[in-house]
Amino acid sequence: MLRLKSHLTKRVGYTIRCISSAPPVSPTNPESVCIIGSGPSGFYTLKYLLSHPSPPKIVDLVDSSRVPFGLIRTGVAPDHGDVKNAQSEFTQIIEGGNGSTGVRFLGGVAVGEGERVKLSDVEDHYDAVVLCHGASLSNELNLPAYKPDGSKVEAPPVVRPGFREVVERKGGEGLSITVIGGGNVSLDLARVFAKGRRGILGESEVRDEEIKEMAEWGVGTIGLYNRRGAYQTAFTTKEFRDIYKMAKAGKTALRVDLEDIERSSNKESLEEMEGNRPMTRLIKLITQVAEDDGVKKGEGTQISVKYLRSPSEIHTDEEGNMMSVRFELQELSGEKGAQRAVGTGVFEDVQTDVLVSSMGYKASPLDQRLPFEGGRYKHERGHVEGRVFAAGWCKRGPKGIVGTNITDARETVGRIYEGTETERGEVGGDFVDFLEKEGVEYSTWEGWQRVDEVERDEDRLREGQARNKIKDEDEIRRVAMGR
Known part of the structure; x- marks a missing residue:
């Protein structure tokens, strides 16, 4: 088993400064966890490891990014x-910490x-490795594109829901954006652009130049298109209520x-x-919005949520620029809990300048030998195989909110302490020495x-702004490495 080297505290920077005695180690009580x-999911896994009656002596958080927090930092809307x-x-x-476990963050690995x-x-x-790397591969939207004469052309760029990517596509008053996908990310996109048109992003993490561009731009319409019906809605009540409140206040229109x-x-x-209270x-709430004629008349960006529509093709002008998207109306088929959308043969064309794909994400395995199916690891209550475990999106799939990771991580940590059918065997020294x-x-x-x-330096911040993130990766590396 791995034993803590005293020089690591000084060299790497543990978050504690002493190591107290711990209970006797057994095959089910890991001394070291990565x-x-x-x-x-990574931080909640750390939380339950630290709070266990027999916590590890060492826990390392390893991330490819130089900075921690995953999608909390990079995926949550800036407002x-x-x-x-x-x-x-x-x-x-x-x-x-917990007074006995050495915890390290190893970024850029x-x-x-x-x-x-x-x-x-x-x-x-x-002794144990917990995979909490999430789901970073986006589900692709591949649609054929046609010119007015019916000839097939290369499809115009379809962007992902990165706010800067959309901003750079095309300016001009009355810009029309069509979003394929109706989850919380789609609502975030709509809300931020609606606020951007009104110039009310001052306290957000959106940068000054981006706020200026969005205010000058004036997004006219944003349509969020769902393949299935209202009862299969992917976004949450809280996110939808935020936009409804904006519409009630006349800051946007919602339909x-x-x-x-x-x-x-x-x-x-x-x-x-x-029996499904949420x-x-x-x-x-969705029905209330549909029946509220007042919120349809708000000023600013017009946001619409559409159901039972699936994109089938893109129409361009002679130069290949985006003009419209053709949707096929859908109907639901199948048993309760297993309904799918099927085409009706009825189509409608929707004028658009920018097409955004927000169809969710899927994980990819870190090693092809691991059992993996349907965009996630196959596991038994978090145990994948050998000394490898999983938590978060790569375990359960890309669904749920931040809090969903709490019970998920607790289950995986509990499974770690139950042990495995195979002996873990000896471990080969300190990982930092290897790096x-x-x-x-x-x-x-x-x-x-x-x-x-x-x-968070005050000289970088607007009034009311809590953080102005460094966007350049080289600059993040320079600062993180103290250079």
Whole structure:
């Protein structure tokens, strides 16, 4: 088993300064654990390892990014400061510790096939490895494109829901954006552009130049298109209520067609809603919006949510520029809980300048030998195989909110302490020694603290702004490495 080397505290920067005595080690009580990924699932896994009656002596958080927090930092909408407050909770987890476990953050260390560090290298140095790397591959939207004469052309660029990517596509008053996908990310996109047109992003993390561009731009319409019905809605009540409040205040317009809700209300969907309180609340709110004529008349960006429509092709002008998207109306088919959308043969064309794909993500395995199916690892309550475990999106699929990772991580940590059918065997020394021997550069928690200090420097901030993030990766590396 791995024994803590006293010189590591000084050299790498543990978040504690002493190691107390621990209970006797058994095959089910790991002394060393590596968590690959420092997003919500990684930090909640760390939390439950630290709070276990027999915590490990060492836990390392390894991430390909120089900075921690995963999608809390990079994927949460820049105006959602309440969600980003999870960073404070995660900081307390790693800095508060438990008085007996050494915790390290090792940033800038990519693990996987094709990388300098392989998963097998990590396994060689820990009693347990927990994969918390999330789902970084987007589901692609591949549509044929046609010119007015019917000739097929290369499809215009379809962008992902990165705000800067959309901003750079095309300017001009009345810009029309069509979003394929109806999850929380789609609502985030609509909300930020609606706020941007009104110039009310001052307290957000959006940069000054981006705020200026969005205000000058004036996005006219944003349509969010869902393949299935209202009862299969992917976004949450909270996110939708935020936009509804904006519309009630006259800061944007919001539309849901009652006809779409009626077409969604088949017997199977109504049965799916029975006993499902969150969905009942959401359908009530969606129906309320559909019946509220007042919110359809708000000024600024016109946001519409459409159901039972699937994109089939793109229409361009003679130069190949985006003109419209053709949708096929859908109907639901199948049993309760297993309904799918099928085409009706009825089509409608929607004029658009920018097409955004927001169809979710899928994971890819760090090692092809691991059991993997349907965009996630095959596992038994978090145990993948050998000394490898998983938590978060790569375990359950890309669904749920930040808090969903709590029970997920707790289950995986509990499974770690149950042991495995095979002996873990001896581990081969300290992982940092391995990184230095291989010439792999890594940053530490102290490096993140330097980045954090720069981003929160008052000289960088607007009034009311909490953070102005460093966007350039080379600059992040320079600051994190203290250069």
